[in-house]
Amino acid sequence: NAGVMQNPRHLVRRRGQEARLRCSPMKGHSHVYWYRQLPEEGLKFMVYLQKENIIDESGMPKERFSAEFPKEGPSILRIQQVVRGDSAAYFCASSPFRGIEDTQYFGPGTRLTVL
Amino acid sequence: GNSVTQMEGPVTLSEEAFLTINCTYTATGYPSLFWYVQYPGEGLQLLLKATKADDKGSNKGFEATYRKETTSFHLEKGSVQVSDSAVYFCALRTSSASKIIFGSGTRLSIRP
Numbered sequence: 001n002a003g004v005m006q007n008p009r010h011l012v013r014r015r016g017q018e019a020r021l022r023c024s025p026m027k028g029h030s031h032v033y034w035y036r037q038l039p040e041e042g043l044k045f046m047v048y049l050q051k052e053n054i055i056d057e058s059g060m061p062k063e064r065f066s067a068e069f070p071k072e073g074p075s076i077l078r079i080q081q082v083v084r085g086d087s088a089a090y091f092c093a094s095s096p097f098r099g100i101e102d103t104q105y106f107g108p109g110t111r112l113t114v115l
Numbered sequence: 116g117n118s119v120t121q122m123e124g125p126v127t128l129s130e131e132a133f134l135t136i137n138c139t140y141t142a143t144g145y146p147s148l149f150w151y152v153q154y155p156g157e158g159l160q161l162l163l164k165a166t167k168a169d170d171k172g173s174n175k176g177f178e179a180t181y182r183k184e185t186t187s188f189h190l191e192k193g194s195v196q197v198s199d200s201a202v203y204f205c206a207l208r209t210s211s212a213s214k215i216i217f218g219s220g221t222r223l224s225i226r227p
Contacts, residue, residue, distance in 0.1 A: 004158075033214065042204055043159070045214035056213060091158055093215075104215060106151075106159040 002027065004094050004107035005074075012113045019079040019086070021110045025094030032075040033104060034067060037089040049075060082114045117142045121205045121218035128195055129226050136190040136221050138179075138205035146207040148172075148181055148188040149215065153202045162190075162203070197225045 005024040013019050025032050030051050035043040048056040049069035060067070064082075069075040079086055089111045093104035122137040140146065147166045151159040163172030168183035177192045188205060205218040 006158075031213070035215075035217075042217035042219045043215075045216070048213050059214070103161055103164070105161075108158040 004092055004105050006090075006092050006107035006110050008110060009108060010111050010113070012115065013082050014115050015083055016081050019082050019112055019114075021077040021079075021090050021092075021112070023075040023077070023092030023094075023107060025075070025092075026096075026105055029094035029096050029105075031095045031097065031102075032069050033093040033095075034075075034077050035091045035093065037091060037109070039088070043091060046077075079112075082112075084114050087112055087114045117146070117207060117209060117216050119205050119207055119216055119218035121203075121221055124202075124220070124222035125224055126221060127224045127226065130197055131194045132225075134190070134192040134195045134199075134223070136203055136205075136223070138188045138190065138218060140186050140188065140205075140207050142186075142207055142209055144209055145183075146209045148179070149206040149208070150177070150179055150188070150190050151204040151206060151217075153204065153220070155201070159204065195223075195225050197227055199223060200225045 007022050032049045034046040037043045045059040047060050047067045052071050064080045066078045089109045091109045092107045095102045095104045118141045120139050149164045150162040152162045153159050163174040165172040165181035171180045179188050179190045202220045202222045204220045206215045208215050
């Protein structure tokens with residue numbers, strides 16, 4: 001059973017460009033979470049999605065950031081008009097169901113560098 | 116609000132030394148508590164967890180006990196190895212939310 005897949009692993013963008021980060025959850029998992037890790041910091045929650053629904057986006061910046069998890073295909077985190085402050089590692093996690101004892105399994109992350 | 120505080124690193128130890136990384140939390144209700152480990156260039160792996168007071172999570176020689184009275188979940192290992200060098204994150208999750216709240220991480224380096 002393959003783990004959580006993220007691609008690309010490394011992404012370089014110039015200021016003003018768009019960044020698209022993809023996450024394929026583990027087989028059978030219908031819950032996806034995105035976290036951001038700034039250099040030398042812990043992970044900060046961004047958004048929680050189920051298939052075709054955004055459940056909690058309380059950690060998403062109000063502008064330029066969006067996320068989706070379509071019925072078919074991977075979850076996408078999209079950052080429009082990137083700025084240098086968006087440089088970070090973005091991690092996706094998935095779980096089979098929602099519950100306090102549920103384990104979130106993390107992908108290897110996408111490291112975004114904005115020049 | 117809910118938060119996790121863990122000891123700042125870096126922590127540098129010699130091989131076979133005893134390890135303690137302190138972690139305390141603030142949360143409403145009764146959270147689940149976790150330790151995650153991040154090896155260089157990789158994502159996070161769940162190391163151990165505890166879901167209620169007095170539970171002890173253990174894995175790969177690491178242990179942590181959920182102490183409600185002191186709101187703590189300190190990570191311990193009796194004899195560390197060079198391969199344990201990584202960043203360790205303490206984290207919590209409450210029943211009312213699906214997101215995990217992480218501490219800032221503690222970088223551990225083990226000398227041969």
